[in-house]
Amino acid sequence: MISEQKKCFEYEISEKREENITYIDVWDVEGFSVSKTFDCGQCFRFRPVEGSLHEEEFSGVVFGRFISVARDGDRLRIYNCDETFFKERLYCYLGLCDDYRAIRQDIANRCPTEYMLSVMENGEGIRILRQDSWEALCSFIISQNNNIARIKKIINALCQKCGEEIDASFMTEHGASEKEFAFPSPEAVMALGIDGLRELRVGFRASYIYDGARRVAYGETDLTKIQKSDWQTAISELTKIRGVGLKVASCTALFGMAKLEAFPIDVWIRRMLDEHFPKDFDPLLLGEYAGIAQQYMFYSATLKK
DNA sequence: AAACAGGCCTAAA
DNA sequence: TTTAGGCCTGTT
Numbered sequence: 001m002i003s004e005q006k007k008c009f010e011y012e013i014s015e016k017r018e019e020n021i022t023y024i025d026v027w028d029v030e031g032f033s034v035s036k037t038f039d040c041g042q043c044f045r046f047r048p049v050e051g052s053l054h055e056e057e058f059s060g061v062v063f064g065r066f067i068s069v070a071r072d073g074d075r076l077r078i079y080n081c082d083e084t085f086f087k088e089r090l091y092c093y094l095g096l097c098d099d100y101r102a103i104r105q106d107i108a109n110r111c112p113t114e115y116m117l118s119v120m121e122n123g124e125g126i127r128i129l130r131q132d133s134w135e136a137l138c139s140f141i142i143s144q145n146n147n148i149a150r151i152k153k154i155i156n157a158l159c160q161k162c163g164e165e166i167d168a169s170f171m172t173e174h175g176a177s178e179k180e181f182a183f184p185s186p187e188a189v190m191a192l193g194i195d196g197l198r199e200l201r202v203g204f205r206a207s208y209i210y211d212g213a214r215r216v217a218y219g220e221t222d223l224t225k226i227q228k229s230d231w232q233t234a235i236s237e238l239t240k241i242r243g244v245g246l247k248v249a250s251c252t253a254l255f256g257m258a259k260l261e262a263f264p265i266d267v268w269i270r271r272m273l274d275e276h277f278p279k280d281f282d283p284l285l286l287g288e289y290a291g292i293a294q295q296y297m298f299y300s301a302t303l304k305k
Numbered sequence: 306a307a308a309c310a311g312g313c314c315t316a317a318a
Numbered sequence: 319t320t321t322a323g324g325c326c327t328g329t330t
Contacts, residue, residue, distance in 0.1 A: 203326020
């Protein structure tokens with residue numbers, strides 16, 4: 001029943017099976033907060049699992065698969081995940097490839113202010129997810145001048161309308177709905193047309209989403225190639241898309257391309273910068289993990305509005 | 306009921 | 319180069 005425990009990068013893992021669900025246990029994951037990670041506004045398709053038997057558990061669709069991530073103590077359990085999927089996808093997606101002890105130390109060294117130390121403490125356990133670049137791009141185009149509830153609603157509707165249906169019937173104990181859908185490909189989104197997108201109540205964003213989908217589908221915007229370039233290049237390439245400004249491009253780079261230096265400035269971060277930093281403070285001074293510092297700031301800024 | 310929401314585009318100085 | 323409106327829609 002219990003397979004042998006193996007080493008996966010720096011973590012001990014084991015693959016097990018319960019009923020008809022395969023899952024992976026990852027041991028000694030230091031300070032990973034499932035709720036902060038999935039609820040800090042960086043992703044839009046995960047939700048808490050009602051009636052979970054774990055200390056905390058969130059589930060949702062990622063890379064075309066419905067998974068559930070649960071934590072008990074410093075053990076992470078990922079349902080509907082085998083060793084291969086973990087190694088090839090979720091290890092990086094969950095930010096387990098990043099050394100948060102070192103990252104936090106670096107941020108604290110560069111910016112040892114009372115403010116920064118306090119938001120880091122609040123946000124301890126947040127991991128920046130390494131999401132799919134297209135999904136991040138599309139999601140953050142939708143996010144502009146919008147609120148979280150409606151963003152989630154629209155993305156959900158988009159997936160239902162043109163994403164591939166996923167069999168997650170065996171995951172109902174972990175929050176799966178009757179039908180789950182993958183995030184649609186750029187081709188599928190493009191096929192909706194601007195009018196089809198309008199039906200999703202995206203308003204003026206319809207043409208922006210369409211332009212993004214079209215460019216990616218035709219390779220005019222090569223996300224794989226952009227991902228391999230440095231973050232400034234990534235941002236200047238992404239802002240060529242209609243409706244993608246500095247903020248959306250930075251979010252795409254940070255959350256969808258692992259550009260941890262990217263520092264998205266939205267209204268909340270603007271407020272924090274005005275309030276707690278010198279007038280002409282340059283976020284680049286926060287270093288190669290500025291984006292993670294940004295996420296700590298954002299988390300505290302939006303905490304209990 | 307008017308204002309606002311994790312921006313961006315366009316037009317006008 | 320910087321700044322003010324306007325924008326879809328839903329919620330408060």
